[in-house]
Amino acid sequence: MGRDEVLGAFGRYLRFERDLSPHTVRAYLTDVSSLLDHLNRPVEDLDVAVLREWLAGQHDAGKARATLARRAACARTFTAYCHRQGWLAEDPGLLLGSAKAPRDLPAVLDQEQAQEVMDSASGVEPKELRDRAILELLYATGVRVSELCGLDVDDVDRDRHVVRVMGKGRKERSVPFGLPALRALDRWCIHGRPLWARAGSGPALFLGVRGGRIDAGTVRRVVHAALAQVEGAPDMGPHGLRHSAATHLLEGGADLRSVQELLGHASLNSTQIYTHVSIERLRAAYKQAHPRA
Incomplete structure (x- = not known):
């Protein structure tokens, strides 16, 4: 098969069978396109030596370890697909090893800073009501920013204090939240949202000033603005509130x-990084407080 035919078929597989996001599909296709350019021969000639040469070239070009790990994973997905399609007699990706990407400990708020962030959004105007509800729900549930933007009004179960979230891979989960988030949501839905809602607003829970469903960029600006008002708080986006929620849950x-389950992680390995965060904070507290530290 020709290069464009291979890329097209692989792209359809990622979109319709793997159900990956458009952003992820673009990243995979960019990496595979680079690999096929390096191969410069029919895909049937792809072997582990070519894969290693391609990755070595990426390393020599100064690519970060995390980037190399991601591209190796993409290559393995591609070769497995080619093998299933019958284009490769064997799957060379099975022989391809790669170093794990380093996992930096995420910046998190302490619990007092988290409270100050929530309190930074106060007022009775629609924007202030919306921003407070966004901050409370992000911190209460640890949902991803994309999941928050996709919420509809009916996804909030007020009686059970649960929000229904559509996560990665279109996997649905229910996440509980507490009274502060419920109160903030009620104030937004009763006193704020009706003032911004338009004919085209649909069921979106959170709206922009023009009445459309809120986008991730707006949510990031809301979070950055709130954090900027809290002295000593690290500068981070919505994912930082997710990190903080997970850390505080474990500490509690x-x-x-x-x-x-709350975070919607497919693997426990993704969640374990938060135990490292808690240990680091415990170690810092120990060094500060213990006379023999």
């Missing part, structure tokens, strides 16, 4: 499996 005694 929640078990790792429960936090995994």
Whole structure:
């Protein structure tokens, strides 16, 4: 098969069978396009030596370790697909190893800073009501910014204090939230949202000033603005509130499996980084407080 035919077929597989996001599909196709350019021969000639040469070239070009790990993973997905299609007699990706990307500990708020962030959005104007509800819900649930933007009014179960979230891979989960988030949502839905809602607003829970569904960029600006008002708070986006929520849950005694379910992680390995965060904070507190530290 020709290069464009291979890319087209692989792209359809990623979109319709793997159900990956458009952003992820673009990233995969960019990496595979680079690999095929390096191969410069029919895909049937792809072997582990070519894969290693391609990655070595990326390394020599100064690509970060995390980038190399991601591209190796993409290559393995591609070769497995080609093998299933019958274009490769064997799957060379099975022989391809790669170093794991380093996992930096995420910046998180302490619990007092989190409270100050929530309190930074106060007032009775629609924007202030919306921003407070966004901050409260992000911190209460640890949902991703894309999940928050996709919420509809009916996704909030007020009686059970649960929000229904559509996560990665179109996997639905229910996430609980507390009274502060419920109160903020009620104030927004009763006193704020009706003033911004338009004929084209649809069921979106959070709206922009023109009445359309809120976008991720607006949510990021809301979070950055709130954090800027809290002295000593790290500068981070919505994902920082997700990190903080997970860390505070573990520090409060929640078990790792429960936090995994709340965050919508497919693997427990993704959740375990928050135990490292908690240990680092414990170590810092120990050094500061223990006379023999």
